[in-house]
Amino acid sequence: MEFKLKIWRQKNARTKGSFQTYPLKDVSPEMSFLEMLDYLNKQLIEQGQEPVTFEHDCREGICGSCGLFINGRPHGPQRNTTTCELHMREFRDGETIVIEPWRSKAFPVIKDLVVDRSSFERIMQAGGFVNVNVGCAPESNSNPIGKLIADKVFDAAACIGCGACVAACKNSSAMLYAAAKIAQYAMIPQGKVEAKERVDTMVKQMDAEGFGFCSNTYACEFDCPKGISTDFIALMNREFFSSKLCSQRHG
Amino acid sequence: MQKLDSKIPDGPLAEKWSHYKANLRLVNPANKKKIDVIIVGTGLAGAGAASALGELGYNVKVFCFQDSPRRAHSVAAQGGINAAKNYKNDNDSIYRLFHDMIKGGDYRAREANVYRAAEVSNDVIDHFTAMGVPFARDYGGSLDTRSFGGVQVSRTFYAKGQTGQQCLLGTYSSLNRQIAKGTVKMFPRRDMLDVVIVDGKARGIITRNLLTGELERHAAHAVVLATGGYGTVFYLSTLGLGSNASAAWSAYRKGAFFANPSFIQIHPTSIPVLNDYQCKLTLMSESLRNDGRVWVPKEKGDKRHPNEITEEERDYYLERRYPAFGNLVPRDVASRAAKERCDAGYGVGDTGLSVYLDFKDAINKQGEKAIRDKYGNLFEMYEKITGINPYTQPMRIYPAGHYTMGGLWVDYNLMTTIPGLYAIGESNFSDHGANRLGASSLMQCSGDGYFILPNTISDYLADDIRTGKIPTEQPAFEEAEKQVADRIQRIMSVGGKETASSFHKRLGKIMWDHCGMRRDAEGLKKGMELLRQLEEEFWTNICVPGNDKDLNQELEKALKVADFFEVGLLMCEDALQREESCGAHFREEHQTETGEARRDDANFAFVGVWEYAGAEERPRLHKEALNYEYVEVKERSYK
Numbered sequence: 001m002e003f004k005l006k007i008w009r010q011k012n013a014r015t016k017g018s019f020q021t022y023p024l025k026d027v028s029p030e031m032s033f034l035e036m037l038d039y040l041n042k043q044l045i046e047q048g049q050e051p052v053t054f055e056h057d058c059r060e061g062i063c064g065s066c067g068l069f070i071n072g073r074p075h076g077p078q079r080n081t082t083t084c085e086l087h088m089r090e091f092r093d094g095e096t097i098v099i100e101p102w103r104s105k106a107f108p109v110i111k112d113l114v115v116d117r118s119s120f121e122r123i124m125q126a127g128g129f130v131n132v133n134v135g136c137a138p139e140s141n142s143n144p145i146g147k148l149i150a151d152k153v154f155d156a157a158a159c160i161g162c163g164a165c166v167a168a169c170k171n172s173s174a175m176l177y178a179a180a181k182i183a184q185y186a187m188i189p190q191g192k193v194e195a196k197e198r199v200d201t202m203v204k205q206m207d208a209e210g211f212g213f214c215s216n217t218y219a220c221e222f223d224c225p226k227g228i229s230t231d232f233i234a235l236m237n238r239e240f241f242s243s244k245l246c247s248q249r250h251g
Numbered sequence: 252m253q254k255l256d257s258k259i260p261d262g263p264l265a266e267k268w269s270h271y272k273a274n275l276r277l278v279n280p281a282n283k284k285k286i287d288v289i290i291v292g293t294g295l296a297g298a299g300a301a302s303a304l305g306e307l308g309y310n311v312k313v314f315c316f317q318d319s320p321r322r323a324h325s326v327a328a329q330g331g332i333n334a335a336k337n338y339k340n341d342n343d344s345i346y347r348l349f350h351d352m353i354k355g356g357d358y359r360a361r362e363a364n365v366y367r368a369a370e371v372s373n374d375v376i377d378h379f380t381a382m383g384v385p386f387a388r389d390y391g392g393s394l395d396t397r398s399f400g401g402v403q404v405s406r407t408f409y410a411k412g413q414t415g416q417q418c419l420l421g422t423y424s425s426l427n428r429q430i431a432k433g434t435v436k437m438f439p440r441r442d443m444l445d446v447v448i449v450d451g452k453a454r455g456i457i458t459r460n461l462l463t464g465e466l467e468r469h470a471a472h473a474v475v476l477a478t479g480g481y482g483t484v485f486y487l488s489t490l491g492l493g494s495n496a497s498a499a500w501s502a503y504r505k506g507a508f509f510a511n512p513s514f515i516q517i518h519p520t521s522i523p524v525l526n527d528y529q530c531k532l533t534l535m536s537e538s539l540r541n542d543g544r545v546w547v548p549k550e551k552g553d554k555r556h557p558n559e560i561t562e563e564e565r566d567y568y569l570e571r572r573y574p575a576f577g578n579l580v581p582r583d584v585a586s587r588a589a590k591e592r593c594d595a596g597y598g599v600g601d602t603g604l605s606v607y608l609d610f611k612d613a614i615n616k617q618g619e620k621a622i623r624d625k626y627g628n629l630f631e632m633y634e635k636i637t638g639i640n641p642y643t644q645p646m647r648i649y650p651a652g653h654y655t656m657g658g659l660w661v662d663y664n665l666m667t668t669i670p671g672l673y674a675i676g677e678s679n680f681s682d683h684g685a686n687r688l689g690a691s692s693l694m695q696c697s698g699d700g701y702f703i704l705p706n707t708i709s710d711y712l713a714d715d716i717r718t719g720k721i722p723t724e725q726p727a728f729e730e731a732e733k734q735v736a737d738r739i740q741r742i743m744s745v746g747g748k749e750t751a752s753s754f755h756k757r758l759g760k761i762m763w764d765h766c767g768m769r770r771d772a773e774g775l776k777k778g779m780e781l782l783r784q785l786e787e788e789f790w791t792n793i794c795v796p797g798n799d800k801d802l803n804q805e806l807e808k809a810l811k812v813a814d815f816f817e818v819g820l821l822m823c824e825d826a827l828q829r830e831e832s833c834g835a836h837f838r839e840e841h842q843t844e845t846g847e848a849r850r851d852d853a854n855f856a857f858v859g860v861w862e863y864a865g866a867e868e869r870p871r872l873h874k875e876a877l878n879y880e881y882v883e884v885k886e887r888s889y890k
Contacts, residue, residue: 012801030526032636038752039528045750045796045805053804055318057491059531061632062416063322078635085635110462111802118439121319125431129424130383134303134701137374137381141338144392154385154410157417161321190383 064160074164126205165220171212179236196243283308293320296676297477299700305429328415329536331407356684357834401581453672470721480655486759488652510680511657513826518653519585542613609645664707675699685834747792751808
């Protein structure tokens with residue numbers, strides 16, 4: 001197969017970037033998308049040019065490092081798939097493929113296709129945990145949780161923190177990301193104790209980072225590589241309003 | 252010559268840890284604030300230790316190379332985490348878990364360490380549950396378990412095929428909690444390039460800020476390495492591409508001994524190589540062998556579609572060779588059996604280097620939905636990578652480099668031979684002997700990080716309450732930083748033609764061919780010769796574009812590959828000295844008439860511990876004898 005790649009190149013956060021076009025021949029349909037970029041980079045290096053910088057690690061769709069905006073879609077055309085799991089057999093021979101970094105004010109570009117997602121870290125640090133010290137845990141089966149709820153909790157917890165939801169959203173909203181964590185804890189007894197405070201601090205941090213609001217287009221759910229449901233956003237909103245109505249916060 | 256003191260406490264096995272722990276010295280809460288601890292790595296071990304030490308009140312600095320601690324490679328562990336809860340009433344116990352691990356490790360692990368790992372396993376599960384980790388549950392709401400290879404009880408807790416992810420995210424949440432409280436300071440996007448020794452003690456590290464290229468000095472009263480294994484020495488492995496040996500290796504070069512480097516697990520069920528540009532092999536969890544049956548055609552070179560091959564024409568070779576454990580034999584046994592069939596010409600696929608893992612019977616018996624519930628994400632992953640639907644035709648699998656049982660030598664306190672330098676999780680050697688049983692990796696990492704290290708390290712730090720801040724403006728730091736800077740300059744200035752990945756791939760092939768699943772003296776010697784040649788070529792022809800004061804992924808790779816030549820050489824040395832077959836280490840010269848591993852307990856019941864002797868010298872071998880007081884050392888049979 002052969003492709004024309006239009007790739008966003010940007011030296012660093014201070015300089016302006018632009019698209020560069022690279023023709024690429026002899027691509028195997030068995031290659032993953034990132035292996036195709038490895039192949040391009042090998043040629044660029046051998047020609048004395050700077051390779052394209054992109055993030056990746058596990059290459060099996062679970063670490064959340066990779067995330068490219070491919071032909072206008074986060075992680076490309078295949079649903080429920082991360083960039084590293086995407087294979088070239090999903091593209092047409094001869095196609096032009098446009099590759100960009102995530103575009104969001106809260107995710108500034110660091111270099112080429114690498115963005116700074118530390119805003120996501122700060123949302124989690126604002127309350128994405130249960131306050132329990134090592135050594136305080138009761139026996140695991142002392143708090144039974146029905147299978148149906150446990151399965152739903154798992155679905156929320158499956159988020160890999162890649163940022164596709166933000167990249168997909170026209171408002172750059174991080175609601176799905178925050179909601180998945182808030183919902184995971186709101187549905188289980190371990191998390192309920194602090195549920196009201198948690199939703200409050202995490203939503204506040206999300207706003208402070210410059211993420212936008214939700215306008216119910218469901219693009220985030222559609223493009224989430226783990227298929228996380230926007231139902232969790234509804235759950236988060238309910239938690240948020242109830243925290244405002246009957247605050248249990250101290251002070 | 253330094254004498255190895257494992258510091259194993261006296262007393263009955265089941266009481267060693269509790270007695271020892273009760274007598275360890277403490278640091279009082281006011282003094283903890285005056286003590287700094289550095290932790291490198293944010294997987295289950297590192298992030299667990301950081302949260303636990305943060306909760307205790309130490310000043311903790313944590314480093315990872317990823318943009319977020321949540322991406323450490325523990326995230327990719329699939330199948331589960333063991334604990335001796337006995338929830339299935341199948342007569343499980345701490346002793347049985349301990350015994351399974353000792354036997355699974357082919358009697359090459361320390362009894363006391365393994366018993367302790369089993370002992371804290373139940374606390375680990377309780378802690379994860381309390382943090383909200385969504386383990387699978389049954390309809391009554393209790394935690395569910397499943398079976399894993401090498402054991403006859405059901406003690407593996409799981410969260411679909413994403414147990415590592417869920418455990419790591421739980422640990423990440425506890426880390427975030429401490430970051431928010433200010434007890435832990437997080438330094439992402441840093442590569443640790445050297446450990447700094449002041450007056451014989453580990454007192455800091457040199458890191459490279461991966462965004463700016465700046466070299467940084469960080470000081471502390473103790474340094475904990477939780478940097479994982481070195482399985483990427485094979486280039487193609489199930490590990491993340493960033494996984495590397497460099498942090499542990501810098502410690503080895505500074506005097507930390509390295510134990511059993513040749514003990515490296517080849518996982519039996521990975522998706523086979525599909526193209527020449529592949530740089531990663533994706534694992535299919537061992538849990539699949541609960542319901543999947545492994546087979547090859549009875550006819551050599553049978554190229555028919557698997558669904559056309561009838562039952563009578565199939566050789567379910569694991570069930571045939573190992574009737575007692577069948578498809579659930581341990582990983583080393585399953586891997587070698589697959590290689591044996593493929594080498595004999597029965598392998599399937601274009602390359603003949605794969606075998607079938609078939610779910611037809613399980614789907615017929617339990618229904619597609621039951622199988623989807625258990626393994627849905629793994630089946631999807633398989634289909635995305637291969638384009639083949641495993642619900643309608645068998646998966647193709649082949650062994651791949653996976654986990655390193657070997658690692659930095661540590662004593663019972665998890666301290667290396669350098670005072671104040673600790674190694675936890677996969678980066679140490681202590682709990683898995685010559686072969687790791689499935690689902691005991693998450694268990695050991697979490698146990699080390701949350702429950703063991705926080706106790707043992709206080710005993711060491713109790714001497715440092717009057718030390719005060721360790722200054723970074725001192726000769727040891729200057730010298731270490733200069734060495735790192737020189738090494739970077741040396742690599743940048745070669746100006747050759749070949750990329751780091753290309754060298755890594757060639758290196759991996761040498762290791763796979765000469766120090767892989769089956770080894771012999773001649774091959775190992777040949778491998779060492781080839782490694783030396785390749786290393787020489789590397790230093791004259793490596794190409795690193797760009798500059799070092801910038802985000803430069805090629806430089807990061809080149810620095811890691813440069814260390815892997817030395818790792819590979821030490822692995823070969825170790826494999827060569829070990830004139831026996833045990834666990835994952837299989838020497839052609841030492842096998843039974845039926846092709847099973849032949850152990851030599853009279854001469855090799857020891858840990859092979861290596862001391863660095865300089866770049867030009869051969870490393871020195873020390874031996875830590877393994878004494879078995881509570882387990883009868885037997886031939887390991889799964890028949």
